[in-house]
Every structure is written in structure tokens, then in C-alpha cells.
Amino acid sequence: MVSLDIQPNILIVDDDEDILSMLHLTFKKEKFTNITLCTNAEEGLELVKTSNFNLILLDVMLPGKSGFEILPSIRDCSDAPVFFLTAKDTDFDKLTGFAFGADDYITKPFNPLEVVARSKAILKRTIHAKPTKNEAEEKIDFGYFRVDKRAAELIVDGETKECSAQLFQLLVFFCEHAGRVLTREQIYEHVWGSKGSFIDDNTIIVHIHKLREKIEPTPSKPVFLKTVRGLGYKMVKAE
Incomplete structure (x- = not known):
């Protein structure tokens, strides 16, 4: 059962009809009703x-253009979270997917219930979360950068920076727990809504790298988002 106030609109792009049917059926069983299916990149981009x-x-290996190729164009017109679905399961492939701006990377063969679980988690965080009035109005100031949760804005050195919903969620999580070491399990559970076998170190590493590129004066020498070796990561006030 989908315990959400509204029905989200979900697009599934894959040239394998069996995968489309399996995912469509699984989402329907979980009470998702607004599902759109297509089998090629060009049609998917037009729908977006x-x-x-x-x-x-979004499948990676599509006829014509690949999922990697069309994701930048998708980002130009939509900030919806994007999950790559692919048989390419090397670390390099995963890093490539995240580098293109994907929010998650699910390798085939997969359990469709896992796909639905990850989808529920990110949908809850991106369109269904209902912060309290105080939380929504709170601004977090780190000097060099500040976060406006109400406006969903990141301002770095006086300049507004674009930030995907997933990356902004990660930033807010760190800022709200400044000074505290956060383990990869805590990060993955809070931001991606997954536990145990779902945890993907590459997902976290790539998003930490992207976040440092946004907020650090010198990303290779972070002064705000610190790595605590063997434990996790910690957001601190720059000295």
C-alpha cells in the first residue's frame, strides 16, 4: 500500500517488454497507478x-541513444529523481551513471520489489515530506555557504548553486547534524531509505564528491565536509 497523499507520476523507459511488464505489475500491486511506459530514449525524452x-x-542500453546520453537533456527540463536500470554492473559503470547525474543505479537482474522500495523512499523524500513550519523556515549558515530549506536553495559565496533533490537532501542531512559523525549506514538509510544489502558505497562516495564540488572552496581539500576514516563523514564549521 502506498501511504502517500497524492499519486506520483512515474516514467519507466526500457526496451525489454518483459521488464516493463514486470515493473508495471509490481508497481500496480503496490497501489501506484500513474505509470507511463516507453521503449526508446527519444520517446522517453519527449515524454519528460x-x-x-x-x-x-531509465535503462542504460536503449536502441538509438543510451540512457547516459539522454540524461543531461532530461536534467535540462526536469529535476525528477532518475534511477538507472542496467546490466552493466562494474564500479566504473556505476560511477559513470552517477557522474551523469543519476540518483540511484540498479543492476539487472533485480528484484522488482527492491525497485519499488527504493522508489517509495525517494518519492517520500522528494515530494511527500511535510516538514514542520519551524523546519521549513530554518536557514543554516556556514559562512561560505548557506542552506535555505524553505526555498530549497544552496547559496555558495553569494551565488545560488543548482542542486538535485537527492544532493540537497544529503546536504541538509549533514547540516542538521553538524559536528556529528554520520556512518554510511545512517546516510544511506536517511537519504536513500535503504538498509542492509541495499547500501552501495559507490553511491555515497560519488554524492559526497559532488557535494564537495558544490560547497568547498577547494573540493580536493575539504574544510566543511570531512572524512572520518573508518567511521564516516562529518560536517563542520570552517575555522
Whole structure:
């Protein structure tokens, strides 16, 4: 059962009809009703341009253009979370997917219930979270950068920086727990909504790298988002 106030719009792009049918059936069983299916990159991109989706599941190996190739164009017109679905399971492939801007990377063969679980978690965080009034109005100031949760804005050295929903969620989580070491399990559970076998170190590493590129004066020598070797990461006030 989907314990959400509204029905999210989900787009699934995959050239394998069996995978489309399996995912469509699984989402329907979990009470998701607004599911759009297509089998090629060009059609998927046109759908994104003309419709408002809350989540996009995108195969990498598609006829014509690949999922990697069209993701930048998707990002130009939508900030919906994007999950790559692919048989490419090397670390390099995963890092490539995240480098293109994906929010998650799910390798085939997969359990469709895991896909739905990850989808529920990110949808809850991106369109269904209902912060309290005090939380929504809170601004977090680190001097060099500040976070406006109400406006969902990141301002770095006086300049507004674009930030995906997933990356902004990660930043807020660190800022709200400044000075505290956060383990990878805590990070993955809070931001991606997954535990145990779902935890993917590459996902965290790539997003930490992308976040440092946003907020650090020199990303290779972080002064705010510190690595605590063997334990996790910690956000601190720069000295």
C-alpha cells in the first residue's frame, strides 16, 4: 500500500517488454497507478518534456541513444529523481551513471520489489515530506555557504548553486547534524531509505564528491565536509 497523499507520476523507459511488464505489475500491486511506459530514449525524452514526472526509471542500453546520453537533456527540463536500470554492473559503470547525474543505479537482474522500495523512499523524500513550519523556515549558515530549506536553495559565496533533490537532501542531512559523525549506514538509510544489502558505497562516495564540488572552496581539500576514516563523514564549521 502506498501511504502517500497524492499519486506520483512515474516514467519507466526500457526496451525489454518483459521488464516493463514486470515493473508495471509490481508497481500496480503496490497501489501506484500513474505509470507511463516507453521503449526508446527519444520517446522517453519527449515524454519528460511534455509531462511532469516525479520519478524516472531509465535503462542504460536503449536502441538509438543510451540512457547516459539522454540524461543531461532530461536534467535540462526536469529535476525528477532518475534511477538507472542496467546490466552493466562494474564500479566504473556505476560511477559513470552517477557522474551523469543519476540518483540511484540498479543492476539487472533485480528484484522488482527492491525497485519499488527504493522508489517509495525517494518519492517520500522528494515530494511527500511535510516538514514542520519551524523546519521549513530554518536557514543554516556556514559562512561560505548557506542552506535555505524553505526555498530549497544552496547559496555558495553569494551565488545560488543548482542542486538535485537527492544532493540537497544529503546536504541538509549533514547540516542538521553538524559536528556529528554520520556512518554510511545512517546516510544511506536517511537519504536513500535503504538498509542492509541495499547500501552501495559507490553511491555515497560519488554524492559526497559532488557535494564537495558544490560547497568547498577547494573540493580536493575539504574544510566543511570531512572524512572520518573508518567511521564516516562529518560536517563542520570552517575555522
